[in-house]
Amino acid sequence: MRDLNFFEPYIEKRSFKFDKVLILYILLFFTIIGVVAYSVYNYFTIRKLESDIDYRTGISQNSKTIKKVNEIKMLEDELTVFREEVTKIKGLDEIIESKDVIDDELLRLVENKMPEDMFLTTFSVYDGEIQIIGISKDKYAIAEFAKGLSSIEExxxxFISNISQIEDYYNFNLNIALKDVSNGGNEPEE
Structure with missing residues (x-):
């Protein structure tokens, strides 16, 4: 028979043994769980992306969507043409401004040369000539105005082409030829 020793658990040291097979089974179990979970996650992600692709394909092949896309393309083409035309117009505007003979300063000079009792009714410019039509109280003011304008370098x-009297006033036509205007202003620009 065997003797019972109540102090044996305290005397002997317990040793904990790792069971290698058990650890391998636990690792294998977690690996299989991880692969299955990752596969399920990928499956649902792929299904969601496929449904998204189907939805977007349906929208892109819809006749209303195609019609709107074509309209937008036409508007973009028109916008491109419009931008090109605006660029051309800006270029032409710069050319016109560079060749502009009549500017604000020249108009102020005309205004400064006008006598007090004179009124201009028409001021037109065509082919390098200015035609001024106006009304004055006397012929002397018209002659003074013409003389003052002839002193302007531009x-x-x-030339006073016509003076006619209507009641107490004189109507007059005054023609001015401008300098630095070649070929009547009709030269084509490229």
Whole structure:
């Protein structure tokens, strides 16, 4: 028979043994769980992306969507043409401004040369000539105005073409030829 020793658990040291097979089974179990979970996650992600692709394909092949896309393309083409035309217009505007003979300063000079009792009714510019039509109280003011305008350097020739009296006033036509205008202003620009 065997003797019972109540102090044996305290005397002997317990040793904990790792069971290698058990650890391998636990690792295998977690690996299989991880692979299955990752596969399920990928499956649902792929299904979601496929449904998203189907939805977007349906939208892109819808006749209303195609019609709107074509309309937008036409508007983009029109916008491109419009931008090109605006660029051309800006270029032409710069050319016109560079060749502009009549500017604000020249108009102020005309205004400064006008006598007090004179009124201009028409001021037109065509082919390098200015035509001024106005009303004055006397002929002397018209002659003084024409003389003052002939002193402006930009004017080549000042000519009073017509003076007529209506009641107490004189109507007059004044023609001015401008300098630095070649070929009647009709030269084509490229």
């Amino acid at each position: 004017y080549n020739e000042v």
